[in-house]
Amino acid sequence: MRYFIWFGYDGTNYHGWQIQPNGVTIQSELQRCMSLLLREDISVTGAGRTDAGVHARRMAAHFDTDVVFDQTVLVKKLNGLLPVDIAVYGVEQVDADLHARFSATSRLYHYYVHTQKSPFHRQYSLELHYVLDYQLMNEAAQLLLEYDDFGAFCKAGSDVKTTICHITKAQWHQTSPTEWYFEIEANRFLRNMVRAVVGTLVEVGRHRMPLDEFRLVIEGKRRTQAGESMPAQALFLEDVKY
Numbered sequence: 001m002r003y004f005i006w007f008g009y010d011g012t013n014y015h016g017w018q019i020q021p022n023g024v025t026i027q028s029e030l031q032r033c034m035s036l037l038l039r040e041d042i043s044v045t046g047a048g049r050t051d052a053g054v055h056a057r058r059m060a061a062h063f064d065t066d067v068v069f070d071q072t073v074l075v076k077k078l079n080g081l082l083p084v085d086i087a088v089y090g091v092e093q094v095d096a097d098l099h100a101r102f103s104a105t106s107r108l109y110h111y112y113v114h115t116q117k118s119p120f121h122r123q124y125s126l127e128l129h130y131v132l133d134y135q136l137m138n139e140a141a142q143l144l145l146e147y148d149d150f151g152a153f154c155k156a157g158s159d160v161k162t163t164i165c166h167i168t169k170a171q172w173h174q175t176s177p178t179e180w181y182f183e184i185e186a187n188r189f190l191r192n193m194v195r196a197v198v199g200t201l202v203e204v205g206r207h208r209m210p211l212d213e214f215r216l217v218i219e220g221k222r223r224t225q226a227g228e229s230m231p232a233q234a235l236f237l238e239d240v241k242y
Contacts, residue, residue, distance in 0.1 A: 001069075002064050002096050005030075005044065008057050010085040011235065012123055016052045017059075022049045026050075026086060032062070033081045037074060038067045044060075044227045047240040048107060051192065053162075054122065054233030059160070060240045061099040098242070104167065108185045111198045113231065116178040125179070126234040134172050134180065140204045140214045141170040144197070151221035153200070155192035156183035162219070163190055170197075192229055200227035 006184050007030070015023030027044060034042040044061040071091045073200075097103075099169045112125035121127065144150075151163040169185035182198055200217060203209040209217075209227070217225045 001011050002094050003089050003091055004090040004094050004098070004100065005061050005063065007059055007061070008087050008089065009055065009059070010123075011050060011053050013083075014052065014086060016054065017046050017048070017050045017056075023052075026056075026059075027061075029083060029086060030123040033078055037077050037082065038065055038069065040065065040067060043162055045100050045237065047104050048237065049119075049191070050076055050235075051195075051232055054125070054235045054237070055158060055233075056237040058239045059237055060100050060104070060242075062094070062098065084234060093239065100240075104187075106185050106187055106241045107189060107237065108169075108183070108241070109189070109194045110236045111184075111194060112179070112234045112236070113181070113184040114179045121179075123233055124236075126231055127225045130206060132202065133207060134174065134205065135208075136211070137201045137205040138172050140201055140211055142170065143183075143211070143215055143218065144170045144184075149219050149221060150190060150193060152195075152216070152217050152223060152226045153193045153196035154190040154223060156223050158191045160190060165193070170202055172201075177201050194235060195229040196223070196231065198224055199230045202230070 009026050011079050015025050016143060017026045019028045030044050031042055035201040044063045047059060050056055074091055075088050110121055113128050114125045115128050126184050144187050145213050148164050150165050154163050165186045165188050167186040172182050204214050227232055
């Protein structure tokens with residue numbers, strides 16, 4: 001039988017989602033605890049692969065098992081066994097052909113920035129020390145919706161078969177006089193893509209890259225032409241939709 005597990009995590013102390021040979025990951029911790037509780041080797045497949053230091057507010061994964069268990073009890077026991085920075089929200093049985101990664105219709109990410117020093121934001125938002133033109137950045141963000149090939153924002157050396165993504169939402173939002181976040185939603189994302197997009201939009205916001213150049217960066221499909229990749233701690237996978 002196939003089950004979906006919904007969870008969230010603070011990625012600060014992890015080497016990302018995917019199991020690594022020399023580092024603790026979200027996937028390794030989840031599999032370790034589930035295997036202990038269900039008393040068999042459990043393999044979980046996530047909806048995506050977040051990088052080291054990136055957080056997830058609501059992530060999904062699937063696993064297969066013939067072990068009979070109480071879903072509510074399993075959630076409670078998992079939360080008691082998992083580290084404090086990983087929380088399970090629910091477990092539900094699904095159709096056998098539902099896949100956490102390939103069945104997802106969209107992923108939603110937020111990237112948070114602030115301009116006033118705060119001890120409470122340092123692990124979850126990027127402190128900026130320069131003024132940005134958010135109106136201009138939103139004009140640039142809307143250009144993303146006109147394209148579907150984002151090779152310009154794909155980390156060099158990535159083993160992806162295609163750089164085609166369908167972005168349906170891309171916009172900056174202000175939540176206080178000193179706080180903003182960038183919201184982007186697409187059917188899929190390339191490795192490092194959101195942080196590279198944000199870094200390039202920041203170049204636009206600092207008036208270092210005009211809109212026509214931003215368009216040329218997208219059309220050029222070369223990572224070296226885009227902006228720098230922004231730090232990981234301010235990026236959140238907010239939701240996965242099916």
